[in-house]
Amino acid sequence: MLWGYAGVFPGAFNVWKGDPVMNKLRFAAEHGFKSTALGLGEMKDPARRDQIAQFVADHDLRISTGAHLKWLSDDFETLRRGVEDFIQDLEAYGPLLRTPIVTTGAGAYHRFMRAPSLAEQLDRLAEIFTPLARACHQMGRPFGIENHGDYYCSDLVELCKRVPHLGIFLDTGNTYLIGEQSVAACKLAAPYTIGTHFKDHVVHPDPKTLTFVIEGAPLGEGDVGLREIYLDLIQRAPNPRGLVLQWEMVPPKTMDPFECLERSWSFVKTLPEAA
Numbered sequence: 001m002l003w004g005y006a007g008v009f010p011g012a013f014n015v016w017k018g019d020p021v022m023n024k025l026r027f028a029a030e031h032g033f034k035s036t037a038l039g040l041g042e043m044k045d046p047a048r049r050d051q052i053a054q055f056v057a058d059h060d061l062r063i064s065t066g067a068h069l070k071w072l073s074d075d076f077e078t079l080r081r082g083v084e085d086f087i088q089d090l091e092a093y094g095p096l097l098r099t100p101i102v103t104t105g106a107g108a109y110h111r112f113m114r115a116p117s118l119a120e121q122l123d124r125l126a127e128i129f130t131p132l133a134r135a136c137h138q139m140g141r142p143f144g145i146e147n148h149g150d151y152y153c154s155d156l157v158e159l160c161k162r163v164p165h166l167g168i169f170l171d172t173g174n175t176y177l178i179g180e181q182s183v184a185a186c187k188l189a190a191p192y193t194i195g196t197h198f199k200d201h202v203v204h205p206d207p208k209t210l211t212f213v214i215e216g217a218p219l220g221e222g223d224v225g226l227r228e229i230y231l232d233l234i235q236r237a238p239n240p241r242g243l244v245l246q247w248e249m250v251p252p253k254t255m256d257p258f259e260c261l262e263r264s265w266s267f268v269k270t271l272p273e274a275a
Helices: 020-030 046-058 076-097 120-138 154-164 174-178 181-194 228-237 257-268
Strands: 002-007 035-037 062-066 102-104 141-147 166-171 193-198 199-205 211-216 244-248
Touching: 002 020, 002 062, 020 035, 020 046, 035 244, 062 076, 062 244, 076 120, 120 154, 141 193, 141 228, 141 257, 166 181, 174 181, 174 211, 174 257, 181 193, 181 228, 181 257, 193 228
Parallel strands: 002 035, 002 244, 035 062, 062 102, 102 141, 141 166, 166 193, 193 244
Antiparallel strands: 199 211
16 A cells, blocks of 8 residues: 555645645655655646656655546536546656556535536536546556545445446545545445545534534544544455555644644554554
8 A cells, every 4th residue: 555645734844835846745755655646737847747757766656646627517528638638648647657546526516416416417427437437447547536525425436336447536534524424434435445535533513503513633533433444445445455545634723733743643553554
């Protein structure tokens, strides 16, 4: 498995000052991670491409990337061209980035919209994702859709059953954004999971505002159930050894981010096969 860091980058980490892309890569390498995420657009300029590729090679990193088109609003011809362009870029730059997986999301759409309906959304995504998932599979870079507070994991499982080679990029904390029980939802997604945004939250209901309050936590110290989810993933994911587990660590407002980072690593090192 591959441990990485995708975010969140608090100001104390100084990632966004100066050259954010190289800072992000340096942060990952300096803090024990072997993966992060970058867009393929960063590889268009030859000098920039050489700089990134050299750093990736020197530090034995593997960089995931994302295909983010307007899947549910653009016309099919525009999307067809966009998918073809993305596949060409992935073929050209994926080897330089040593890309292990490709991710995507539905954008601003979600299962509770009246139009298009959930069924219409899934139909459209199934049609569009089929050639992209096939191409990524043929390159050995699995393609997965993230649960981003828009669909239940059960919705994405249904989509995976319809699209050969489509997987789920499982965000452990985003289950709470849509009212799912985190452990149960992740168990449902596990047989299709190619990677994760591995994060934790402390949560509680607020009866006065009729809202569900979601706050940050070091990994393993919140309410998500990361240990149980992790143990299930390494047993039931389609390729446990190939899992890409990228942290999205949200430090509590009262905790120094570097302390949160240290405490999170302390937890992760207790997980079987992770240390």
